[in-house]
Amino acid sequence: MRDRQRGFSHPIPSEITPQEVWRERRQLLKAAGLGALGVAAPEARAGVARAGTLPALPASRNAALSTTEPLTPYDDVVSYNNFYEFGTDKSDPAKNAGTLRTRPWTVVVEGEVHRPRTFDIDALLRLAPMQERVYRHRCVEGWSMVIPWVGYSLSSLLKAVEPTGNAKFVEYTTLLDPARMPGQSDPVLQWPYHEGLRMDEAMHPLTLLAFGLYGEVLPNQDGAPLRMVIPWKYGFKGGKSIVRIRLVERQPVTSWMQSVPSWYGFYSNVNPTVSPQNWSQATERRIGEGRFGGLFTPRRKTELFNGYGAQVAELYRGMDLRREF
Ligand code: MTE
Numbered sequence: 044m045r046d047r048q049r050g051f052s053h054p055i056p057s058e059i060t061p062q063e064v065w066r067e068r069r070q071l072l073k074a075a076g077l078g079a080l081g082v083a084a085p086e087a088r089a090g091v092a093r094a095g096t097l098p099a100l101p102a103s104r105n106a107a108l109s110t111t112e113p114l115t116p117y118d119d120v121v122s123y124n125n126f127y128e129f130g131t132d133k134s135d136p137a138k139n140a141g142t143l144r145t146r147p148w149t150v151v152v153e154g155e156v157h158r159p160r161t162f163d164i165d166a167l168l169r170l171a172p173m174q175e176r177v178y179r180h181r182c183v184e185g186w187s188m189v190i191p192w193v194g195y196s197l198s199s200l201l202k203a204v205e206p207t208g209n210a211k212f213v214e215y216t217t218l219l220d221p222a223r224m225p226g227q228s229d230p231v232l233q234w235p236y237h238e239g240l241r242m243d244e245a246m247h248p249l250t251l252l253a254f255g256l257y258g259e260v261l262p263n264q265d266g267a268p269l270r271m272v273i274p275w276k277y278g279f280k281g282g283k284s285i286v287r288i289r290l291v292e293r294q295p296v297t298s299w300m301q302s303v304p305s306w307y308g309f310y311s312n313v314n315p316t317v318s319p320q321n322w323s324q325a326t327e328r329r330i331g332e333g334r335f336g337g338l339f340t341p342r343r344k345t346e347l348f349n350g351y352g353a354q355v356a357e358l359y360r361g362m363d364l365r366r367e368f
Pocket of ligand 1: 123124125126127128180181182183217236264265266277278279280281282283284
């Protein structure tokens with residue numbers, strides 16, 4: 044839906060549901076063997092990376108921070124994406140993100156720090172030992188995945204630049220380059236995509252600076268060459284293809300807060316009882332689960348903090364999570 048006055052567009056539930064039904068129908072056709080005859084839309088996977096085709100990114104599993112739930116199939120993780128810089132349909136990023144070149148790539152870390160630095164991506168890859176973390180990934184649109192990310196805690200990077208006592212929040216920003224990111228020619232959001240965390244959230248061990256998934260470097264459509272992953276928050280907090288991390292004193296205004304302030308709060312913790320977007324967050328559909336594209340698989344109950352309450356609830360003690368959503 045496009046709001047002409049404000050110049051943004053955003054999927055509303057009535058638009059999301061038919062798209063999911065369309066995708067499920069495609070999977071149903073595939074399961075029935077009709078995909079091979081060209082009945083299902085084969086073009087949707089045209090540009091999709093295949094497992095084993097990207098450079099490996101070895102890492103040892105951090106079992107303490109990983110869920111043991113079944114993984115979402117690789118094919119789904121790399122073909123069902125939100126990355127509006129490459130289009131607003133779920134299949135657009137996989138088709139269009141080939142224009143993104145991830146070398147050379149630098150990340151500026153600045154603001155309220157004693158040692159501001161510009162890191163080359165290859166130096167960042169060596170900054171701390173890579174870990175595999177299997178996290179739940181919950182999108183505000185009502186779907187979820189389980190993804191084996193590869194990376195290290197954002198805190199490792201933030202410690203390296205020595206935050207000052209004034210650093211209260213972290214703002215992180217995606218590349219701005221309409222030539223490499225054609226979706227930025229469309230005023231669907233105020234570019235570049237920017238998101239933020241409170242300092243204690245950013246320093247929490249679960250907050251991951253991810254460089255890969257499934258043991259390989261990130262496919263472009265998933266946010267190459269590096270992105271944020273905050274598993275107890277809705278997926279849109281996980282900014283992709285980051286070029287700047289700025290430590291600041293005041294709470295940043297994020298892209299989604301700028302676009303639809305009544306729908307998107309700064310915290311955006313997964314919470315089944317809070318639905319500012321006016322569509323329920325009580326349940327979710329786990330992508331890739333069940334036969335026939337999950338058509339007959341019951342939706343799962345969404346958990347507060349996406350099930351990470353034991354680790355993160357303490358961060359929000361005394362806060363009214365209904366007001367500060
Ligand atoms: N980052 C950028 N730069 N642009 C985006 O459009 N979409 C967000 C987030 N990060 C987005 C982004 C949303 S809405 C979600 S749900 C997740 O990325 C999706 O991540 P995935 O495609 O790897 O599942």
